[in-house]
Every structure is written in C-alpha cells, then in structure tokens.
Amino acid sequence: xxxxxxxxxxxxxxxxxxxxxxxxxxxxxxxxxxxxxxxxxxxxxxxxxxxxxxxxxxxxxxxxxxxxxxxxxxxxxxxxxxxxxxxxxxxxxxxxxxxxxxxxxxxxxxxxxxxxxxxxxxxxxxxxxxxxxxxxxxxxxxxxxxxxxxxxxxxxxxxxxxxxxxxxxxxxxxxxxxxxxxx
Amino acid sequence: xxxxxxxxxxxxxxxxxxxxxxxxxxxxxxxxxxxxxxxxxxxxxxxxxxxxxxxxxxxxxxxxxxxxxxxxxxxxxxxxxxxxxxxxxxxxxxxxxxxxxxxxxxxxxxxxxxxxxxxxxxxxxxxxxxxxxxxxxxxxxxxxxxxxxxxxxxxxxxxxxxxxxxxxxxxxxxxxxxxxxxxxxxxxxxxxxxxxxxxxxxxxxxxxxxxxxxxxxxxxxxxxxxxxxxxxxx
Numbered sequence: 001x002x003x004x005x006x007x008x009x010x011x012x013x014x015x016x017x018x019x020x021x022x023x024x025x026x027x028x029x030x031x032x033x034x035x036x037x038x039x040x041x042x043x044x045x046x047x048x049x050x051x052x053x054x055x056x057x058x059x060x061x062x063x064x065x066x067x068x069x070x071x072x073x074x075x076x077x078x079x080x081x082x083x084x085x086x087x088x089x090x091x092x093x094x095x096x097x098x099x100x101x102x103x104x105x106x107x108x109x110x111x112x113x114x115x116x117x118x119x120x121x122x123x124x125x126x127x128x129x130x131x132x133x134x135x136x137x138x139x140x141x142x143x144x145x146x147x148x149x150x151x152x153x154x155x156x157x158x159x160x161x162x163x164x165x166x167x168x169x170x171x172x173x174x175x176x177x178x179x180x181x182x183x
Numbered sequence: 184x185x186x187x188x189x190x191x192x193x194x195x196x197x198x199x200x201x202x203x204x205x206x207x208x209x210x211x212x213x214x215x216x217x218x219x220x221x222x223x224x225x226x227x228x229x230x231x232x233x234x235x236x237x238x239x240x241x242x243x244x245x246x247x248x249x250x251x252x253x254x255x256x257x258x259x260x261x262x263x264x265x266x267x268x269x270x271x272x273x274x275x276x277x278x279x280x281x282x283x284x285x286x287x288x289x290x291x292x293x294x295x296x297x298x299x300x301x302x303x304x305x306x307x308x309x310x311x312x313x314x315x316x317x318x319x320x321x322x323x324x325x326x327x328x329x330x331x332x333x334x335x336x337x338x339x340x341x342x343x344x345x346x347x348x349x350x351x352x353x354x355x356x357x358x359x360x361x362x363x364x365x366x367x368x369x370x371x372x373x374x375x376x377x378x379x380x381x382x383x384x385x386x387x388x389x390x391x392x393x394x395x396x397x398x399x400x401x402x403x404x405x406x407x408x409x410x411x412x413x414x415x416x417x
Contacts, residue, residue, distance in 0.1 A: 043355070044351065044355065045351075046355075046358060046362075048355075048358060050350075050351065059350045062347060062349060063346075063347070065347060070291045070293050070295050070296055071295050071299075071333060071343030072295075072341070073294065073295055074337055074338065106358075106361060106366065108354060108357060108361075110353075110354065164353075165340075166340040166341075166354075166357055167340060168340060170366060180366075180367070180368075183338055183366075
C-alpha cells in the first residue's frame with residue numbers, strides 16, 4: 001500500500017512537472033506543448049524560424065527526385081484550401097486571429113505527403129516576431145495531419161518516396177476571408 | 184452492295200428526295216493543329232501530338248504571362264517543330280534555337296516541359312544576340328532564370344528551382360519569392376540591389392544542384408522582367 005502511494009505521488013509529480021514545462025513561446029531549441037515537443041531552428045534567411053515535431057524526420061532528408069521528374073505544377077497537388085482555412089478559424093478565436101492579422105505576416109506550412117495524399121509530417125516556418133504558442137501549433141498540427149488530404153497527379157509523382165507540398169497562410173487575408181488567404 | 188439508281192431528271196428540279204449524285208467531297212478529319220506548331224516529327228504519333236497540343240492549350244490558358252508569350256509567338260508567326268524522344272537521359276525537353284525544334288521526353292509531355300522550352304525561346308528573343316552565346320558559359324544562368332520564372336508565375340509555394348535543396352534552402356527560397364511578389368500578388372518588374380544579391384545566392388545554390396551546367400556568370404534575369412512588363416500583366 002505504501003508503495004502504491006509512492007507511485008501515485010511520483011505519477012502526480014511527473015504530471016505537474018509536465019504541465020509546468022509547457023512552453024509559451026518558441027524562444028529556445030526545444031519546446032513542449034501539451035503532448036508534443038517541437039524542435040526550433042533559427043533560420044538563416046530573414047529572421048525566420050522552423051518548428052518541427054521532434055518525431056518528424058523527413059525534413060532532415062534531401063528528397064531524391066526520380067530520373068525525368070518534371071517540375072510539378074500546382075494542379076498536380078491539389079487540396080481543399082477552404083478546409084485549411086477552417087482549421088485556422090477553429091484554432092484561433094477571433095481576437096487572437098485579429099492580433100495575428102495585425103502582425104500581417106505569413107505562416108509557411110511544409111507538408112510531406114505519402115503518394116496516396118495522406119499527410120505524414122507538418123513543419124511550420126514563420127518570422128521570429130510572430131507570437132504563436134506551442135499549444136496553438138500543436139492544435140494546428142494535429143488537425144492538419146488528420147484532416148487534410150492531397151489529390152496528387154500519379155503520373156507526375158511516380159517514383160517519389162514522398163511528396164513535399166507547401167502552403168502559405170496569411171492572417172490578414174484570413175480575417176478578410178479572401179480566397180487567397182491559403183495559397 | 185446494290186445502290187438504287189436515281190430516277191432520270193424530269194426537268195422539274197425535284198430530285199424526289201434522292202441524294203445529290205455529285206456531293207461535295209466528304210470532310211476528312213483534319214490533323215489537329217496549333218498556331219505555334221510548324222509540324223511534328225514523323226516519330227510523333229497521334230496520341231503524342233494530342234498531348235503536345237493539349238500542353239500548348241493549357242500553357243496559353245494558365246495565366247496572363249504565358250498567354251502573352253504564346254500570343255507574342257503567334258503574332259510574330261514564330262513556329263516550332265515538335266519531336267519526342269525515348270532516349271533523353273538527363274532532361275525532360277530541349278530546344279534547338281537554330282531551328283526552333285522542341286524535343287520532349289516521351290514520358291514527360293506536360294505543360295511544364297513544353298512551357299520551359301517556350302520560355303527558352305522567349306529568352307532567346309529578349310537577350311541581345313540571343314542566348315546561344317551563353318552555352319556553355321552562362322547556361323546555368325539561363326536555366327535558373329527559366330526555373331525562377333516558373334516559380335513566380337505558379338506562385339511561391341512551388342519552388343521547382345530548388346528541387347533537391349535542403350529544406351531550409353527551399354523554405355528560404357519560397358519566402359523570398361513570396362517577398363518579391365508581395366505574397367504572390369504582383370509580378371516583379373525589377374529587383375532591388377538586395378534582392379539581386381539574393382537572386383545570385385539562389386542562382387549559386389542552383390548551380391550547386393546542377394554542377395554540370397558550369398559556373399554562373401550572374402546575368403540579370405531580364406527575360407523574366409520583360410515577360411512581366413511587355414505583356415502588361417499585374
């Protein structure tokens with residue numbers, strides 16, 4: 001009985017510590033959200049940073065293009081942009097969306113998809129001064145991985161190991177509901 | 184097969200509903216064509232001809248810039264011979280600028296492949312004395328300019344010029360294209376000094392990805408700007 005109590009106490013301590021170590025910004029190399037952890041890399045170009053789930057690995061690879069791969073066109077990798085926009089509207093309450101819109105910057109999302117169009121990994125790239133929190137990006141990541149599906153041109157992507165697809169999301173355009181908010 | 188003979192003409196002008204005994208020649212299916220097609224090589228079969236024609240139709244329908252380049256060639260009477268090859272080892276297509284013959288890999292007859300070569304022809308018309316002078320020295324500049332052009336007109340998310348680069352280089356390139364196009368809303372008509380430096384940086388990365396093209400000589404991408412200015416595209 002005493003052992004059980006000790007175990008329960010330790011379990012609670014771990015839980016409390018986990019909660020305490022949840023980070024509120026991306027200002028260090030490794031940050032923790034509620035369940036996931038993220039590696040943060042300062043980006044050489046124009047004061048950006050890249051945020052990757054620590055389980056991601058494809059972004060570290062250099063994609064090998066099959067012989068005679070043609071440059072894919074946008075229509076070769078289609079997806080429902082309105083769904084991506086909806087995920088953002090659901091994730092960011094109106095006031096929060098407005099604050100991000102005031103910062104008027106793009107969020108770049110790198111998807112890696114399998115050849116069936118299922119999302120394997122999601123990476124985020126944004127300017128250092130955008131005030132995303134790890135919890136926000138965790139929510140986004142979970143839903144984007146679960147809900148977004150790509151329609152890929154089989155002919156163009158034949159022989160690929162996986163397919164990289166990039167999306168830009170502009171918060172100012174999101175709040176104005178313009179068609180190119182997700183592009 | 185027995186065919187009923189028409190009755191003798193009674194002079195009334197009424198032929199009794201029989202078909203005209205001397206009809207005009209039946210129309211035969213004319214070979215499909217396009218304003219930019221001079222002809223096809225003999226080796227291009229009907230199905231491949233259709234693929235090439237579809238690619239040309241798509242090219243001119245894609246956007247203002249491509250439509251402009253297409254119309255420019257059409258209005259000038261510039262025509263191309265289209266061939267296919269099943270033995271191209273390293274490229275999807277190429278163009279002989281002396282004869283304007285475009286040869287496409289039989290497995291990659293796409294709008295992009297055709298469009299790349301049409302842009303090379305356009306470059307040839309923009310650069311004083313043509314672009315043949317940049318082969319081999321400067322070839323990488325010409326090829327990168329073409330890839331850069333594709334990435335602008337297709338929007339910054341495509342980044343084909345950086346195929347094979349590291350994720351951070353890919354992302355930097357996409358962000359930079361987004362920056363010079365104001366979030367894919369304008370076509371740049373020039374580059375600031377800082378952006379020209381950035382262009383040269385990505386040109387060098389492109390060279391590292393394609394070292395067989397030779398070292399860059401850092402040409403200004405004048406055909407890109409010309410295509411954005413000359414056709415009045417926003």
